[in-house]
Amino acid sequence: MEVFLIDGTYELFRHYxxxxxxxxxxxxxxxxxxxxxxxxxxxxxxxxxxxxxxxxHVIESFRNEIWPGxxxxxxxxPDLYEQFPLLEEALAAAGIAVWPMTEFEADDALASxxxxxxxxPRVARVVIATPDxxxxxxxxxxxxxxxxxxxxxxxDEAGVRTKFGVGPxxxxxxxxxxxxxxxGYPGLKGWGAKSTAAVLARFGHIESIPSDPxxxxxxxxxxxxxxxxxxxxxxxxxxxxxxxxLRTHLPLFDDVESLRWLGPRPEFAExxxxxxxxxxxxxxxxx
Numbered sequence: 573m574e575v576f577l578i579d580g581t582y583e584l585f586r587h588y589x590x591x592x593x594x595x596x597x598x599x600x601x602x603x604x605x606x607x608x609x610x611x612x613x614x615x616x617x618x619x620x621x622x623x624x625x626x627x628x629h630v631i632e633s634f635r636n637e638i639w640p641g642x643x644x645x646x647x648x649x650p651d652l653y654e655q656f657p658l659l660e661e662a663l664a665a666a667g668i669a670v671w672p673m674t675e676f677e678a679d680d681a682l683a684s685x686x687x688x689x690x691x692x693p694r695v696a697r698v699v700i701a702t703p704d705x706x707x708x709x710x711x712x713x714x715x716x717x718x719x720x721x722x723x724x725x726x727x728d729e730a731g732v733r734t735k736f737g738v739g740p741x742x743x744x745x746x747x748x749x750x751x752x753x754x755x756g757y758p759g760l761k762g763w764g765a766k767s768t769a770a771v772l773a774r775f776g777h778i779e780s781i782p783s784d785p786x787x788x789x790x791x792x793x794x795x796x797x798x799x800x801x802x803x804x805x806x807x808x809x810x811x812x813x814x815x816x817x818l819r820t821h822l823p824l825f826d827d828v829e830s831l832r833w834l835g836p837r838p839e840f841a842e843x844x845x846x847x848x849x850x851x852x853x854x855x856x857x858x859x
Contacts, residue, residue: 575689575828576620579702580627580670581678583608584659586722588652596846601651605659606848611721612668622689622831624824625663626681627656629672633680635755635815642815643756662847665840669831671824679706683818685825686710692828699726705752706818708732709743737769745778748812749802757812760805762798771798778802778809 587607594603616623631645645653663670671681682700689698690712700707703720711718714728725731732740749768751759770790775781782788785799802809825831 573622573695573828574620575622575624575685575695575698575831576615577682577685577689577698577700578612578615578623578625579678579682579700579704579707580608580625580659580663581656582702582704583611583625583721584627584655585652587611588649588655593651594848596848598846600654600658602655602658602847604652605655605662608659609662609666609847612663613666616668616833621833622828623833624669624671624685624831626671626673626678626685627660628678629656629660630674633673633677634675635677638811639757639815641756643754662843665837665843667833667836667840669825676819676822679704680819681822681824682707683710683820684822686716687820688825689828689831690716695828705736705743705747706755706816708736709740709816709818710820711740737766738772742772742776744813744816744818745772745776747816748778748809751812752816755815757815759812760801760809762794762801767794767798778806778813 584604588604591603591607593601594606596602612623612625631643631648635642636644660670660672671678671685673681682702686698686700687710689695697714698716699719700710700716701719701721703722707718708727710716711727711729711732718727718732719725720727727735729740732743736743736746738746746768747759749760749763749772750765751757771781771788774788774790781802783799783803785795788795788799
C-alpha cells in the first residue's frame with residue numbers, strides 16, 4: 573500500500589492565492605476550502621486510498637516559546653484564516669483523516685505520520701505531499717519521498733542530496749546555518765547554501781564541524797570567517813537546529829488502516845451543498 577500525507581496548511585494557502593474568491597450560501601469566503609477539497613478528492617479518484625491531512629489549527633506553536641521571531645499568524649488575510657476550521661470540518665466530513673495541530677505544527681504531524689507509516693511493513697511507500705524544505709529530513713531512500721504537487725516533482729533521498737547538497741539527516745543542520753525566512757529564523761551570518769552544503773556534506777552535523785577551518789578540507793569560500801562565526805554563535809545554531817527539527821513522536825494513529833478512505837460521512841452532503849454543489853459531483857466520480 574501507499575500512504576499519502578498532505579500538508580493542508582500549504583494547500584489552503586496555495587488555493588487561496590490561486591483561485592478567484594467565492595462565497596458560500598451564508599456569504600463566507602470558501603474558495604480555498606473548495607479548492608483543497610476538490611484536489612484531495614481528485615487524488616483519491618486517481619487511486620490514493622490511504623490519506624491523511626495535517627493542518628495548523630493555530631499558527632503559533634511551542635517553537636514560538638523557543639524563538640520570539642518564529643512565524644505567527646500575524647498578517648494572514650482574515651478571509652484565509654477563517655477557512656482553516658472549515659477545511660478541517662470539510663475533510664473530516666469527506667471521510668479523510670485530518671490532524672489539526674495546536675501545540676505542534678502541521679509539519680510535525682506529517683513527520684510523525686510518516687514515521688508511523690514507514691514502520692509498518694505493509695506500507696510500500698509513504699508520499700509526503702508538500703514542497704516545504706523542512707520535510708526533506710523525513711525522506712528515507714525511495715520508501716519515504718516528498719512530493720511537490722504543484723510541479724509534480726518527487727524527491728527521494730538521492731533527489732534531496734541533489735537539491736540541497738546534503739542528505740536528509742543533515743537538513744535540520746542545513747536550515748539552522750542557512751536560515752529559513754518563512755519560519756522566521758535567520759541562520760548564521762555568512763553561511764550561504766553552497767558553503768553550508770560543502771561543510772555539512774563532509775561533517776554531517778553542526779557539532780561535528782571542527783573549530784579549526786584548516787581541518788575542513790572542503791571547498792568553502794571564507795572558511796576562516798565561517799569558522800569564527802560558528803564558534804561565536806554555535807549555541808544559536810543549535811537553537812535554530814532545534815527549531816528546524818521536526819517532532820516524530822505524536823501519536824496520531826495506531827494502525828495505518830485508520831487512514832483508509834471508506835467514503836464520506838453522512839453529514840458531507842449537507843456541507844458540500846453549502847460550499848458548492850459541484851463538490852457533490854466530484855465525490856460522485858470517486859470509485
